[in-house]
Amino acid sequence: MSVPPCRFSIAESDSPVELLPRDLSAWRQGNCGVDYVHRLESGVAGPELVIQALTHGNEICGANALLWLLERGVRPVKGSLTLIFANVEAYNAFDPQRPFASRCLDEDMNRVWHASRLTQPDTHEARRAIELLPFIENADSLLDLHSTTFAVAPMLIYPNNECNRRFADQLAFPFPHLLYDLGQYHTGMLISEHERHSDGGFSLVAECGQHFAESTSRQALAITLRFLKLHDMLDEAVELTDWGYLPDSTAGHYRIDRVLKAESERFRFVEPFNGFERFNKGELIATDDQVLVAAPFDNCALIMPARVPIVGEEVVTLAECL
Structure with missing residues (x-):
């Protein structure tokens, strides 16, 4: 069976590296x-x-x-x-x-x-x-x-x-x-x-x-x-640590609907997205060569958009905010 390679951008990181791997x-x-x-x-x-x-x-x-x-x-x-x-x-x-x-x-x-x-x-x-x-x-x-x-x-x-x-x-x-x-x-x-x-x-x-x-x-x-x-498996002597991020009182539940893939090398989001941006049905999300990619339903959230879109690979997951 032919397996697509694990592909990635060779560009240097645009994210600060605060942690390095430890010796395992x-x-x-x-x-x-x-x-x-x-x-x-x-x-x-x-x-x-x-x-x-x-x-x-x-x-x-x-x-x-x-x-x-x-x-x-x-x-x-x-x-x-x-x-x-x-x-x-x-x-x-x-x-x-x-x-x-x-x-x-x-x-x-x-x-x-x-x-x-x-x-x-x-x-x-x-x-x-x-x-x-x-x-x-x-x-x-x-x-x-x-x-x-x-x-x-x-x-x-x-x-x-x-x-x-x-x-x-x-x-x-x-x-x-x-x-x-x-x-x-x-x-x-x-x-x-x-x-x-x-x-x-x-x-x-x-x-x-x-x-x-x-x-x-x-x-x-x-x-x-x-x-x-x-699971009642943690010793009482071990204290729970705080969440690493500030809790979000507005956080909700989302139903994953579909995954979009880049059909061409010209796939582009209409603007830089980080994730959890919401769209109404018909609002433009991206273009893929000459094709317009619009939100297929209301309350459509973008989940984990690709940092560097690659043709044939998934570029974003669409989920409905419940």
């Missing part, structure tokens, strides 16, 4: 027979949780959150907790002069989690996913830690069902929630793969803020600790 080599040898995977057991019956960082190699915040737990010896008070540093080779390729380039080595690791990619793995990311798949399939609940290109509000993303919605609301996450229908939005996402195997568990992505901001690492730790606490 001391944590390479886990206790599960798979590099950079650490299973922490309580010895008491309880849920099987998985928290994954570095699905994308330049999203440093998740690695810092897992390191915080490991270096302080935080262990679950019941059940088990598996911590995964996913795409460490991409992370190790980080160059502060080209910080977006280490997102992946061959392909987006958050698009490989389906049978068509995992039955014949022919890229670094697909082969790594095969190694990690047993942990994902056996998890009762999963948290996947990410960050964003632009400094937009942190957000939760999860499949639209009553179980996930109830859990996410109990987290009291004071930032936007993005809901999507399983099978209709990026079928190769990690949390979609987990959702297909889950029976009453929770599948969440936490987008924690801009890739290289210090506050994004604080946000990743804050959601990680609350995820554990809501």
Whole structure:
């Protein structure tokens, strides 16, 4: 199967780099027979949780959150907790002069989690996913830690069902929630793969803020600790940390509708967008060669617009503000 390469702009970053990757080599040898995977057991019956960082190699915040737990010896008070540093080779390729380039080595690791990619793995990311798949399939609940290109509000993303919605609301996450229908939005996402195997568990992505901001690492730790606490697995001696960003009292829920791709090299947004800009039906969003790209419905929000549009690649997600 031919896989499109992991493409990126070679331009220098236009975002300040406040964080650099840390050396993870001391944590390479886990206790599960798979590099950079650490299973922490309580010895008491309880849920099987998985928290994954570095699905994308330049999203440093998740690695810092897992390191915080490991270096302080935080262990679950019941059940088990598996911590995964996913795409460490991409992370190790980080160059502060080209910080977006280490997102992946061959392909987006958050698009490989389906049978068509995992039955014949022919890229670094697909082969790594095969190694990690047993942990994902056996998890009762999963948290996947990410960050964003632009400094937009942190957000939760999860499949639209009553179980996930109830859990996410109990987290009291004071930032936007993005809901999507399983099978209709990026079928190769990690949390979609987990959702297909889950029976009453929770599948969440936490987008924690801009890739290289210090506050994004604080946000990743804050959601990680609350995820554990809501499962009654966090020792009372471990205090919850503050959110990395100022809570947004206007944050709401959004239903993901569709993903737009650039059909030509001439795709251009009508103005620079960072995300969460809203449009009424028919208002112009972009042009793609001679084609006008307009909002297809009212209360249409732009989610994670591409920093550098690339022909054939996704450029923005459209969501309806609920």
